[in-house]
Amino acid sequence: DAGVIQSPRHEVTEMGQEVTLRCKPISGHNSLFWYRQTMMRGLELLIYFNNNVPIDDSGMPEDRFSAKMPNASFSTLKIQPSEPRDSAVYFCASSLSGREEKLFFGSGTQLSVL
Amino acid sequence: GENVEQHPSTLSVQEGDSAVIKCTYSDSASNYFPWYKQELGKRPQLIIDIRSNVGEKKDQRIAVTLNKTAKHFSLHITETQPEDSAVYFCAAHSTDSWGKLQFGAGTQVVVTP
Numbered sequence: 001d002a003g004v005i006q007s008p009r010h011e012v013t014e015m016g017q018e019v020t021l022r023c024k025p026i027s028g029h030n031s032l033f034w035y036r037q038t039m040m041r042g043l044e045l046l047i048y049f050n051n052n053v054p055i056d057d058s059g060m061p062e063d064r065f066s067a068k069m070p071n072a073s074f075s076t077l078k079i080q081p082s083e084p085r086d087s088a089v090y091f092c093a094s095s096l097s098g099r100e101e102k103l104f105f106g107s108g109t110q111l112s113v114l
Numbered sequence: 115g116e117n118v119e120q121h122p123s124t125l126s127v128q129e130g131d132s133a134v135i136k137c138t139y140s141d142s143a144s145n146y147f148p149w150y151k152q153e154l155g156k157r158p159q160l161i162i163d164i165r166s167n168v169g170e171k172k173d174q175r176i177a178v179t180l181n182k183t184a185k186h187f188s189l190h191i192t193e194t195q196p197e198d199s200a201v202y203f204c205a206a207h208s209t210d211s212w213g214k215l216q217f218g219a220g221t222q223v224v225v226t227p
């Protein structure tokens with residue numbers, strides 16, 4: 001298995017632009033998580049899905065952030081409009097069921113908003 | 115909700131010595147406690163985990179202990195090697211917050227030859 005696949009690996013954009021991050025979970029995993037990692041705030045859970053349904057989006061910073069999971073093999077995290085404070089590494093992770101299960105992280109997307 | 119505190123934030127050890135990282139959690143309903151290792155520029159990867167019905171678990175040079183009464187758990191690395199240098203995160207999963215892992219702030223471990 002190729003593991004959790006994220007794209008792009010790096011994204012540099014200008015303030016105000018729309019940014020879309022993509023994730024393909026491990027086949028057969030029912031739960032998908034989006035995390036943001038910064039030096040100041042560590043690993044923050046933004047949103048997670050179970051069976052393609054958003055379960056908890058309380059970690060999404062504000063309305064500029066949205067996430068979708070149209071099917072079991074694909075999810076997107078969108079920021080519109082982007083701001084410099086959104087600069088971070090965004091990780092997607094998946095697990096078999098979400099309950100006390102090992103999380104498999106993708107390689108992350110390093111986002112820089114200028 | 116769950117709150118996980120992790121200490122120390124940085125840890126420097128001589129190669130061959132032991133390293134201990136401690137975490138406390140607040141939610142007595144937490145029942146699953148994984149530890150992740152993140153090397154520079156890489157993704158976090160699970161190295162060991164423990165469930166609330168177990169007090170200790172060992173895997174080669176790493177071990178984790180859990181004290182449910184005191185609500186704390188620890189990671190022990192023995193005979194440290196330079197490749198153990200990384201950031202280590204503890205986490206806790208509560209049965210009250212389905213699917214939601216709360217991570218500690220991380221410990222930067224530096225093993226000097």
